[in-house]
Amino acid sequence: MNSQKRVKAPTIQDVARHARVAVGTVSRVLNGHLGVKPATRQRVLDVIKELDYSPNLIARSMTSRRTGSVGIIVPFFTRPFFNEVLQGVEIATTRSGHEFMLYNVQTDDQCQAYFRELPKQRKVDGLLVISLYPDDATAVSFRRAGMPVVLVDAYHPLLTSLIVDNIEGGYQAVKCLIEHGHRRIGFINGIPESDFRFNPANDRLAGLQRAFDEAGIQYEPDLVLTAQWNRSGGREAALQLLTRPDRPTAIFATSDLQAVGVLEAARSLHLSVPAELSVIGFDGIELAEIMELSTIQQPIQHMGELGAQKLIALIEDNEDSESRPELIRLQTSLLQRQTIASPPHYT
Amino acid sequence: MNSQKRVKAPTIQDVARHARVAVGTVSRVLNGHLGVKPATRQRVLDVIKELDYSPNLIARSMTSRRTGSVGIIVPFFTRPFFNEVLQGVEIATTRSGHEFMLYNVQTDDQCQAYFRELPKQRKVDGLLVISLYPDDATAVSFRRAGMPVVLVDAYHPLLTSLIVDNIEGGYQAVKCLIEHGHRRIGFINGIPESDFRFNPANDRLAGLQRAFDEAGIQYEPDLVLTAQWNRSGGREAALQLLTRPDRPTAIFATSDLQAVGVLEAARSLHLSVPAELSVIGFDGIELAEIMELSTIQQPIQHMGELGAQKLIALIEDNEDSESRPELIRLQTSLLQRQTIASPPHYT
């Protein structure tokens, strides 16, 4: 075993010297360029192994103008939904030999700062933006900086975007409830903890309205509550909804996390699900499966994987500006489990 | 609005030229060095704003030998436990202005490859290793490369390590069960999906044995099963345990995920928890709270935060080799919820 003392890392110069060749030659064998005599190639390889040399990737990035990293800008990355997106991202980046930096954002300011700085800092070759909406000026600045960007669960006309049909998803959820005989349906909308620009829950509400219209059900604003995107948000909203004299027979929550909160509220109120209350969520996270919660399944992991894959393609083809951005639409699907039944007294 | 066409990012040279100063001067104002006449300083600042200039961080890393990033090597980062660790990591890195790269590992080979390559590649200033055990040669190589490393939920004498007392945790779990009157206690051990070097579950088993010894209970190997670290692993093991004629009255699972699997098994067997079966898990993830599962709480998020904080201190103090590594021990605590009761017919 060698000494424990810290030692300066060998450079390409050291390798060249030991192998008695020029740095250019070492660089060539490093990058698999042809035109190196097998004998010298082998000699260089031997020295590399002997010195335990690895190229300094920072220095390499200087000339190659590539870092091999992509940046993921994501709000609240520990939430199950985002976590599952990241799982897909990891699969795609690892497959293509890229690394990724995680930029977690909790406020809109932080988000805008990342949008502004990251393209110029050049620590990443591309940006994957999850559930966040760049404004027009930002989108333009991405292109000017030559920074490839892909939006996942978000849309901008200038950027490759990957969206799911939230209206259709909301429609599927409510239609299912209606088909089971429900007429009084509560909706728990989501309000982001901070002032992000966009709220997919509004589209899901639009889907609800379409289903209502179709069934000739009167939309009652009283049955729509806005709550935080988490369990306690769902729980509190449900508590409100369910303690009214004319409580709804079913609740559609705009996220599974909130729907789990609804389940908790029902439990604390000794309301049995689905006998006395039907519940449907949105997202299709693993927790929904554990809780046997009916939900609208988004292709979450696939969104992350496909988004990352598209981003890497943009990076490698270097087709930043000349190409028109792609718009990819993904579908949701109804997942019926144990939390939906016909309402009490339904004939 | 400027043209949309991609444009070369301005460099420090461009700023210098526009401000009619030398690059050195620009660098000085950029880095807040004193000895710049306020007038010129302002002129430079104006040009920087006018050109929308940001320093190229890669180039800066060339000379500064700092990237401002830390690498997190973590197995299966989407698992709730690791996810909560990462949450702590994010808090600490953001606080200190660092970014982090996520290196997810799924096999031991992959892990060893990261251990070998990352210190030489210099894309990160330090490494935070979660629940993974570097061998002696690896630990030495970290020091030789001058790469600060902190181990979380793992230990090596040469490296700053942050561990929880798994033996004590196992002991707490089983002692609680015994105090409730249980004598036949099943244990579900964990086996990693791949051949990682270490298994914390064995320490938890040792804690069980200590509690057994103390209570004069005979250890029965039949009641110890090894299963995957996930729900289905726990479910299948529990199914085996619970369909025996002399089934245990309580099960201690070495992770909450497996304990949830136990709950699922009990449900499918129409065994009521805790009336007919007591269950306790380990970790204290959020899911345990949702399921009202009793468990042994590890300070998960705190482990990530403290580990990252220690790592950043190592990086900033640059005290790689001269300092003796620190060993930090953290405690677990019993979290009693709804899944533990006295066994049937207990007087």
Next chain:
DNA sequence: TTGTATGCGTTATCAT
């Protein structure tokens, strides 16, 4: 086939 020299964008060390 191989060597040399220049540039990548900064910081830092000299000068002036």
Next chain:
DNA sequence: ATGATAACGCATACAA
């Protein structure tokens, strides 16, 4: 207080 210039480690165009 500021300017010129040499690193940093690598890739590459050009020479030999």
